[in-house]
Amino acid sequence: MKWILYDVGGVLELVDDHSWPQDLQESWSGRLGLSVDDLQARLDAADLPDTTLQTGVADEYWRKFGAALRISDAEVAAMRAQLWDAYCGQANDELLDHARSLRGRAGLAILSNSGDGAREEEERRFSFSTIFDPICYSHELGIAKPDAGAYLTALKRMGASAEDVLFIDDNVGPKAGAEKCGIRAVLHRDNAATIAAIERFLAD
Incomplete structure (x- = not known):
């Protein structure tokens, strides 16, 4: 067969796939009143798990994401949903x-x-x-x-x-x-x- x-x-x-990650980062930066560089620096320092090669780590990723950006659980949930909308098209x-x-x-x-x-x-x-x-x-x-x-x-x-x-x-x-x-x-x-x-x- x-x-x-x-x-x-x-x-x-x-x-x-080449443009949506950058577009999303710019959207998040504007949403939080941060520069793109500041947003990325905070996430780089957050020890986020690699979600591309591991399963069962998404909740840890988003918990650390929220802590790094100092945002509420509701804001994390909204940004998580925004990511999947961009990812899936x-x-x-x-x-x-x-x-x-x-x-x-x-x-x-x-x-x-x-x-x-x-x-x-x-x-x-x-x-x-x-x-x-x-x-x-x-x-x-x-x-x-x-x-x-x-x-x-x-x-x-x-x-x-x-x-x-x-x-x-x-x-x-x-x-x-x-x-x-x-x-x-x-x-x-x-x-x-x-x-x-x-x-x-x-x-x-």
Whole structure:
């Protein structure tokens, strides 16, 4: 069986992963009356856990976040919700609909760099588990793209050989990482080109 392995942010979700963190930081700075540099300095000194490679650390992260910025629990909750809105963006409905249409023709899976809590937030918003299995997140794997271990773990969970997988990502580094593992990869730029590449792969 052939598999289509998808990244999330910038592919299944309409969001610019390169700009939203900075936009969010600027929004928070203005909200709290701090300069961006002061905000970052406080967070850098807070010994925040790495949420991208660990699970179960989100509450600690936000508790330390609130203490570092000297804000109330209600303010922390509002900023936490703001982060997830920025992180998740909007569903790429065209690509998700195409993925649904592939059931029975290909296995469908996700491999995404992520933050602790992403599975719950994306499931609540987009119901990814109704389309994709397995869903491999970096914060649960303890390893992130483009490290070879991320792709090899995904292959193991899919029960697939590298040559039977097409990986889709919107960043050059993760695409190259997949190719080093023998996985064919597509750099996502627009839905039409990506869908055409998927169809070519399945027709081979």
